[in-house]
Amino acid sequence: xxxxxxxxxxxxxxxxxxxxxxxxxxxxxxxxxxxxxxxxxxxxxxxxxxxxxxxxxxxxxxxxxxxxxxxxxxxxxxxxxxxxxxxxxxxxxxxxxxxxxxxxxxxxxxxxxxxxxxxxxxxxxxxxxxxxxxxxxxxxxxxxxxxxxxxxxxxxxxxxxxxxxxxxxxxxxxxxxxxxxxxxxxxxxxxxxxxxxxxxxxxxxxxxxxxxxxxxxxxxxxxxxxxxxxxxxxxxxxxxxxxxxxxxxxxxxxxxxxxxxxxxxxxxxxxxxxxxxxxxxxxxxxxxxxxxxxxxxxxxxxxxxxxxxxxxxxxxxxxxxxxxxxxxxxxxxxxxxxxxxxxxxxxxxxxxxxxxxxxxxxxxxxxxxxxxxxxxxxxxxxxxxxxxxxxxxxxxxxxxxxxxxxxxxxxxxxxxxxxxxxxxxxxxxxxxxxxxxxxxxxxxxxxxxxxxxxxxxxxxxxxxxxxxxxxxxxxxxxxxxxxxxxxxxxxxxxxxxxxxxxxxxxxxxxxxxxxxxxxxxxxxxxxxxxxxxxxxxxxxxxxxxxxxxxxxxxxxxxxxxxxxxxxxxxxxxxxxxxxxxxxxxxxxxxxxxxxxxxxxxxxxxxxxxxxxxxxxxxxxxxxxxxxxxxxxxxxxxxxxxxxxxxxxxxxxxxxxxxxxxxxxxxxxxxxxxxxxxxxxxxxxxxxxxxxxxxxxxxxxxxxxxxxxxxxxxxxxxxxxxxxxxxxxxxxxxxxxxxxxxxxxxxxxxxxxxxxxxxxxxxxxxxxxxxxxxxxxxxxxxxxxxxxxxxxxxxxxxxxxxxxxxxxxxxxxxxxxxxxxxxxxxxxxxxxxxxxxxxxxxxxxxxxxxxxxxxxxxxxxxxxxxxxxxxxxxxxxxxxxxxxxxxxxxxxxxxxxxxxxxxxxxxxxxxxxxxxxxxxxxxxxxxxxxxxxxxxxxxxxxxxxxxxxxxxxxxxxxxxxxxxxxxxxxxxxxxxxxxxxxxxxxxxxxxxxx
Numbered sequence: 004x005x006x007x008x009x010x011x012x013x014x015x016x017x018x019x020x021x022x023x024x025x026x027x028x029x030x031x032x033x034x035x036x037x038x039x040x041x042x043x044x045x046x047x048x049x050x051x052x053x054x055x056x057x058x059x060x061x062x063x064x065x066x067x068x069x070x071x072x073x074x075x076x077x078x079x080x081x082x083x084x085x086x087x088x089x090x091x092x093x094x095x096x097x098x099x100x101x102x103x104x105x106x107x108x109x110x111x112x113x114x115x116x117x118x119x120x121x122x123x124x125x126x127x128x129x130x131x132x133x134x135x136x137x138x139x140x141x142x143x144x145x146x147x148x149x150x151x152x153x154x155x156x157x158x159x160x161x162x163x164x165x166x167x168x169x170x171x172x173x174x175x176x177x178x179x180x181x182x183x184x185x186x187x188x189x190x191x192x193x194x195x196x197x198x199x200x201x202x203x204x205x206x207x208x209x210x211x212x213x214x215x216x217x218x219x220x221x222x223x224x225x226x227x228x229x230x231x232x233x234x235x236x237x238x239x240x241x242x243x244x245x246x247x248x249x250x251x252x253x254x255x256x257x258x259x260x261x262x263x264x265x266x267x268x269x270x271x272x273x274x275x276x277x278x279x280x281x282x283x284x285x286x287x288x289x290x291x292x293x294x295x296x297x298x299x300x301x302x303x304x305x306x307x308x309x310x311x312x313x314x315x316x317x318x319x320x321x322x323x324x325x326x327x328x329x330x331x332x333x334x335x336x337x338x339x340x341x342x343x344x345x346x347x348x349x350x351x352x353x354x355x356x357x358x359x360x361x362x363x364x365x366x367x368x369x370x371x372x373x374x375x376x377x378x379x380x381x382x383x384x385x386x387x388x389x390x391x392x393x394x395x396x397x398x399x400x401x402x403x404x405x406x407x408x409x410x411x412x413x414x415x416x417x418x419x420x421x422x423x424x425x426x427x428x429x430x431x432x433x434x435x436x437x438x439x440x441x442x443x444x445x446x447x448x449x450x451x452x453x454x455x456x457x458x459x460x461x462x463x464x465x466x467x468x469x470x471x472x473x474x475x476x477x478x479x480x481x482x483x484x485x486x487x488x489x490x491x492x493x494x495x496x497x498x499x500x501x502x503x504x505x506x507x508x509x510x511x512x513x514x515x516x517x518x519x520x521x522x523x524x525x526x527x528x529x530x531x532x533x534x535x536x537x538x539x540x541x542x543x544x545x546x547x548x549x550x551x552x553x554x555x556x557x558x559x560x561x562x563x564x565x566x567x568x569x570x571x572x573x574x575x576x577x578x579x580x581x582x583x584x585x586x587x588x589x590x591x592x593x594x595x596x597x598x599x600x601x602x603x604x605x606x607x608x609x610x611x612x613x614x615x616x617x618x619x620x621x622x623x624x625x626x627x628x629x630x631x632x633x634x635x636x637x638x639x640x641x642x643x644x645x646x647x648x649x650x651x652x653x654x655x656x657x658x659x660x661x662x663x664x665x666x667x668x669x670x671x672x673x674x675x676x677x678x679x680x681x682x683x684x685x686x687x688x689x690x691x692x693x694x695x696x697x698x699x700x701x702x703x704x705x706x707x708x709x710x711x712x713x714x715x716x717x718x719x720x721x722x723x724x725x726x727x728x729x730x731x732x733x734x735x736x737x738x739x740x741x742x743x744x745x746x747x748x749x750x751x752x753x754x755x756x757x758x759x760x761x762x763x764x765x766x767x768x769x770x771x772x773x774x775x776x777x778x779x780x781x782x783x784x785x786x787x788x789x790x791x792x793x794x795x796x797x798x799x800x801x802x803x804x805x806x807x808x809x810x811x812x813x814x815x816x817x818x819x820x821x822x823x824x825x826x827x828x829x830x831x832x833x834x835x836x837x838x839x840x841x842x843x844x845x846x847x848x849x850x851x852x853x854x855x856x857x858x859x860x861x862x863x864x865x866x867x868x869x870x871x872x873x874x875x876x877x878x879x880x881x882x883x884x885x886x887x888x889x890x891x892x893x894x895x896x897x898x899x900x901x902x903x904x905x906x907x908x909x910x911x912x913x914x915x916x917x918x919x920x921x922x923x924x925x926x927x928x929x930x931x932x933x934x935x936x937x938x939x940x941x942x943x944x945x946x947x948x949x950x951x952x953x954x955x956x957x958x959x960x961x962x963x964x965x966x967x968x969x970x971x972x973x974x975x976x977x978x979x980x981x982x983x984x985x986x987x988x989x990x991x992x993x994x995x996x
Contacts (some may be wrong), residue, residue, distance in 0.1 A: 030191055030247040031227035035216075038191060042175040042245060046193050049159030049177040058173035065172040065188055065249040067259050083131040089280065094320035095123035104309065115777045122781060130325045156187035176246040184237045188246045189253045192216045192229045195242030197470045199438075202235050205254060205668070205693050211238050211438050213472065223640065225254060225667050234692070239438075255692065258668050262695040262718060270350040270702070271357055271684060271810075275817035276328075279749075282818060287319035290760070298767050311767055318760045318780060326789065327748050331796035335741040343724040344734040345708065351720035353745070354703045356738020357810040358596060359683040361731065362674060362697070365602035365609060367710045368688045368728050369616055370578040374443035377535055377579065380526045381406045381572030382508055383519060388447065401509045404452075406572045409540040411448045411456040412463050413480050413491035415470075416441035440536060443576045463489060467556040477502075479565060481556050488545040488554070492568055496527045499539030503570040512569055519570075526573060534611020535575035541568040577608075580616050583729035588617040590732050595808035597683075599661045601671050603693075606664040610637050613662045620660060635660035643670050651677045668693040675700050682813060686731070688723075689715050705731060740800040742810065742817070746996060747910040748792040749818055750826045754906050755783055757831025758838040758899050765839075770858040772888050774842040775895040778951050782941055787900050787934045791907040794930035799923065801915050822996035829994070830909075830971060834902040837967035841898040844963055845891050850875045863888070886954065893942055893953040898964030900938040904931050905968035909975035913995060914982055917972070 030038060035046075044050055050058070084092065098120035105112035156169045159177040169187040172178070178190055180198070192198065192214050199211040205225060215228045224230060231237075231244065233253035250256050269277075291312040298308040329349070336346040346352050366372050376388050382402040416437030421427060430449060435442040449455045463482035471478040477494025492499065500523060506515045513519075530537045545563065556563055591598050598618050602609050613619040619635050636658045643663065646654065655661065655677055663674060671687075675697045678685040687697045690707035692714045698704030699718045706719035707726040716722055723730050762774035843853050850873030851859075862868050869880040879887070907927065912920045922928055940947075947953045982991045 028224050028247075030189075031224045031230050035191070035193055038247070039193075039245060042247075044175040044177065044245060046177055046243070046245065047159075048162040050173070050175050051161055055160060055171075055173050055176065058175065059171060062173055062249060064170040066170050067256055068251050079131075083127060088127050088131060088325060091123050091127050091320065091325060093284075094316075095120040095127070097316055098123065119777055119781055122785065126326065126785065130329050157181070157184075172246055172249055174246050174249055178244055178246060180231070180237050180242045180244065182237055182239055182241065186231045186233055186235045186237065188233050189248035190231050190244035191247050192231060192242050192244045194244075195240060197240035197472070198231075198237065198242040199239040200231050200235050201238050202232065203691055205232050205235060205691075214240075214242065216242065216244075223644070223667065226640075226665065258693060258696060261669070261672070262699055262714075265696060265699050270348070270354045271812040272350040272353040272817070274812065278816060279818045282823075283319060283321065287316045290319065291315040294764060294767060301767075303767070311763065315760065315763055318763060318777075319756065321749075321752055321756065321784065324749065324752055324792075326785075327752065327792040328745065330793045331741065331745060331748060334793070334796050335737055339734055339737050340724075342733045342737070343708075343727065343730045344737070345722040345724055346720070347722065348720045351703050353738055353742050354684065355686065355721065355731075355734045356736075356740070356742045357684050357812060358686045358703065358735055358738070359809040360597045360599060360678045360685045361591065362599045362601045362671070362678070362685060362687045362701070363728060363731075364688050364690060364694065365600055365604055365612055366578060367690055367707055367726050368723075369584050369600065369612060370580050372578060372710055372726070374439040374536075374576050375579050376443055376447035376574055376576045378530055378575040379403070379406060379572060380523070380575075383506075383522050385526045385529070388451075402507060402572070405507050405542070406540055406574070407448050407452045408459050408463075409491045409493065409542050409571050410444045410574060411452070411459040412465070412482055412489075413478055413493040413540070414441045414444055414456075415468075415478075416445040418445075440538065440576060444538075444574065447574075447576075463491075467558055469558045469561065479561075481563065483552070486552050487547055488550050488563075490543040490545065490563070490565075490568070492541040492543070492565070493538055496523070496537050496539040496573060499541050499568075500524070500570065502566055502568050503541050504567040506570040507572075515570060523570070523573070530573070530575040531607070532611070533575075533577075534608045534615070535577040536608075537573055537575045539573055540571040542571055543568045577611075580612055581727055581729065583727060584616045587729035587732040590805055591735075592617070594735065594805045596735070597659060597661075599655075599663065599674070601663045601666055601674055601687075601697075603666060604664060606637050606639050606662075609662050609664040613637075613660075618660060619662065634658065637662045637664060639663075640665040640667055640670055643673070648673075648677065648680070652680055656681060668696055671697040672700055682811075684809065684812065688728070688731070689719075690726070691715060736800065736805055739804050739807070739810075740798075741796060743800065743804070743913060744796050744798050746817060746822060746913075747798065748795045750822050750830075750996065751795065751903070751906055751910045752784075752788055752792050753818075753823070753826035754830040754834060755788060755899055755903055757827055758835040758895075758902075759783065761835045762838070762842075762895070766860060769856075770860040771856040772846075772860060772863045772884075772891070774839065774891060775899075776889070776892045776952065779892045779896040779941075779953065782896060782937075782951065782953075783899055783903075786941075787937045788903060790930035790933050791903070791927060794924065794927035795907070795910060797924050797926040798911050799920075801912060801920070803914075819996055821994055825994055825996055829974070830906055833967055833971055833974070834899055834906070837898045837902045837964045838895045840967070841894045841960065841963040842891050845894045845960060846887070849873070849887055850877050851887075889948070889952045890954040890956070894956055894960050894963070896953070897938055897942065897956060897961055898967070900934055901961070901964035901968050902971060904934060905971040907931060907934075909971060912979070914979055916976060916979060916983075918976075 033041070039046055043054075098116040102112050102114070102116040102120070105116075154169060155166055156172055156176075157164060157166050157179040158172065159165075159179070160167075164179065172188050176188075177193075178187065180186065180190075186200070193216055195214055195216045198214040200214055202212055213228065214231060218229050225232075231242075233248075233255045248254075248256075251260055294315055295308050295312040298311055299305065303311075332349040332352050335352045336349060339346055339352065363369060379386050379388060382400075414437075416435050419434035419436050421433075427433075430446070433446075435445055437445070445456055452458070463484045465480055466483055466488070467481040469477075469479040471494070475494075476498045477492060479493075480491045482489045482491060492502070500520065503515055505512050506519050527537050543564065550563065588598050600609060600613050600618050610619065619637075636654065638654070638661070640663070643651070643666065651673065655674075663670070666674070671689075671694065675685055675687055679700075679702070684702045686703045686705055687694070687701035688705045688707070689695070689698050690711040694706075695714050695718045698706060698715055703721060704715075704719035705721045705723060706715040708716070708722045708724040709726045711719075711722070711726075721734065759775070759780045765771055766773045843856075846856060847853070852874040855874040859871075862871055863884055866881050870878045871884060872878055907930070908917060908922075911917065911924070911927070941951060941953050942956050978990060978994060982988070982995050985991065
C-alpha cells in the first residue's frame, strides 16, 4: 500500500518537474511546408470534418482541465481544528475528563472544570467562525482561467470558412484571425497582413508585438515572431495559421496546470504556531507527569494525582492566545488595507514582515504602466518634456509645430468614443484606442498643441497609409492640405536619418550636414541608453506639378518619393517609474531586503529602469550572466535557460543587484524556487496570468489591484490596491511591527502562566489550601489579559524596525528560548511572588500564618471538619474556610492583574526605554484601565460570590501587588538600559527576545 502511494507521489513530482521546464518544441523552427506535412493538413482546404471529429475524440476538447476543489467543510474543519484550536480542544477535553472522573470517583464534583470546558469550546467556535470569515483566500482559480477561454473560432474545414466553438478546435485546424479576436489555441502563423498581438497574458508586458509568417525562428517558442498563443489578443491586422497545441498542451495550459498543481508552502507564522504548540504541549506534559509522579511518591491517592495532572496541563494551555492572535492579525490587516495593501490570508500579514527577497515585476509595479513622452529633439537641441506649463513657451516655436504636426498625423491612435450620458473625463484619464507609443504621442500633442491633434487631422486629410512593419521599420502617410500633398514619416531613428537630406530649423530648411547628423545620433544614443523608446520624424511637401490634386497614390510599391525627406526631429518616450519607488527601494536596502527585477521587457529598458529606481546603483555597463562581478548583473531569459539550478542559486547568492529580463512564466517560477532553496522568504509581485505560478509558489504572492487579472488576484496572498511598489514597503514595516507586537502579546500572556501554575504545585507539594482557583485563572486568560494583549497590536514600531535585517525563520522564532526565559523565569516569577505574598498576607490577617498552612490541605478541604483551628486557636467551620479560600483566590487574582498592568507596559518595547516610547498607545491605555475595571467587577459586582465564587476585598489588599509591579518596571528599565549600553553582551544575547 505504502509503495503504491509512494509511486503515485513520485509520478506527481515528475509531472511537476516536467511542467517547470521551458517548453521543448520545434513548431516555430520548422518550415511551414514541413509543419503542415507533419500535421497532415492543407492550408487552403483545412481538415476534413471526419478527420477533425476523430482528432477531437482522441485529443479531447480544447479546454483547460479543472483541478480538484477544496470542499468548504475541509476549510471549516481546518479553522476549527487546526493550529492553536487543536490545543484548546485538548484543554477542553481534559476539563471534561477531570469533571467526569471526579464525579464518578467521589459521587460529586466541582463544576469549575465543566464550565471551563464549555467556555473553551465557545471560544473555539467564535475564533473559528471569525477566522473562516476573514480568510478569503480563494480556491476558485480555474473559474478565472475559464473566463479567458475564447468562445468562438473561425476555421477552414472542408475548404469552407466556418465559425465553431473554440472547444471544438483540434491540432491541425487552419484558423483565421482578425482584429479584436482572442487567439483560441497556440497557432503557427502561415500568412498575415500587419498582424499585431498583445501577449500580456503570457509575458506580462502589455505592448503590441508584430507577427510574421513563414520565417523559422530559433530560441524559445514564447519569443518566436511566427507564433500566437492561446488567450492572447489580436490588436491589429489579420492572419491565417495552423493550430499546433490545444487546451492543457498550450503555453497557457501549462501555466494553468503548473499553478493548480504547485504545493502551497506553510507560512512562517503557521510554522511558528505549530512549534509553539509543541513547546507548550511538551512543557505541560512534562510538568504534569513530573508532579503526578511526585504526588504518587508523596502518598496521595492516584485519582487525586490524575486530577492534579489534568489540572497542571490545563493551566499551561494559553486559552486567550487564539483570540489574541486572530484579532491582532485582523486589526493589522485592516490597517494595511487603509494603506492600499489588501490581505487575503491573515497569516500573510506576518510573512510580509520577514521577507528577505522581493521579486518585482517592472511594468505597472515599478513603473506607471503608461507610456509617456519624456524628451524631444528639434532645432538641433534635446529638451525634456515635464508638463504643459513648462512647454507653454515652446508652443509657438515653428520647429516644435512641425514636430507636433508629423507626430499627430503619422499616428494611428484615436480617442475612444464617449457615451452621450457620460461626462468627459480628464485628458490624462481618457481612453485611447491604438498602439501604446501612438497613444503616448496623441496624449502629449493634445496637451501641448493649441487646438489639439484634431486641428491637424481636420486640415490634413489622410489619403494613403503605409503601416509600420518590422522589416522596413517606418510608417508613412500621404495627406492633402490646401491642394498640396504632404508626406508624414515616422520610424526607427536610423531609418529616418538615412532617408533625409535636409533638416527643419524653425521656419527654415537647411542641408543635413555632419554636425546635425552627429547631434542627432548622439541624442538617440543618450535617450536609448536611458531606457527610452526613440522615434524619428520627417516630412516632405510634394510638388503640385508632379503630384497634382487627384493623383492616384499606391503603397505597394510606393509611387511617390520616400527619399530626400526633411528631418523634423526625435520624440522619446518611456513608461516612467512611479515617483515613490526609488525611496521604497532604498528603504528595502536599509532593511536588508534584496529587490530583484523580473520582467519580460528588453534588457536595456529593464536595466535603465533598475538604475533609475535604485535596484542597480552602479551606473557602469554590466556584463552578462557569466560575469564574475558580485554586486550587479543583468540576466536574459536565454542566459537563464542555460543555467543549472545550482548555478542559478550561486548567481542569486553572489549578486546583490539583479535584473532578469525577457523571462518566461516558468523562468519566473524557477527564480522564486531558487530563492527558496537558499532559505530566503520570497515575495513576488505580478499582475498577469503568466505570473500565477510564481505568485502561488512564493512565500507571499502580491497581485496588482488595478491592472491585475482575476487569476493573479485569486492566487495571491496580498493585493496592492494602488499597484504601487512603495505600498509593499509599508506592508513590510507593518509585518515586522505585528511580529514584534505578537511577541510582546505572547510574552505578556505567558508571564501570567507562572502565577497560575505555581499555586497548584504548592497545593500538592506544600499541602497548603489552593491559593487561586481555576475560575479566577479563566478570568485572567479570557478576561483581564485579553484587551491589553490585543491592544499591544496597536503599539507603534520602534525606531530601528526598518534598519534591522530580515527575520530568519529558522532561528528567530515567535516564541524563542529567550522569550520563555523572560516570561517564565523572570517576570512570571515576580508575578508569582506578588500572588503568594498577597495570599499569605490575607491568610495571616485572618489568623492563618504561613507555617500553619503547610500540610493543612487535606483537613482544609474536608467537609466533615468544622473545628479547624488557626494559628491563634480560633476554630473555623468548613463553610467559613471556603469563604476565606475564595477571598484569597480573589486577592491572588487582583495581585496578578496589578502585576500584569506593569508587564503590559514593559512589553511595549524590545530595547527602547518606556520613557522614550511613551504611553501614546491609547488603545492599550484604555485596555489597562479596562483590566482594572474588570477586576473591580469580579470583586465587587453583586452575585459574583455565587457566579464566580469571588468576594469583596479590602482596599488595602489592592496595594499588596503594587510593589511587585514597581519592581517589574524598574527591573525591565535597567535590563533594557544595560542592553543598549552593552549590545551583544550576555544580557542582550540571553534576554533580548
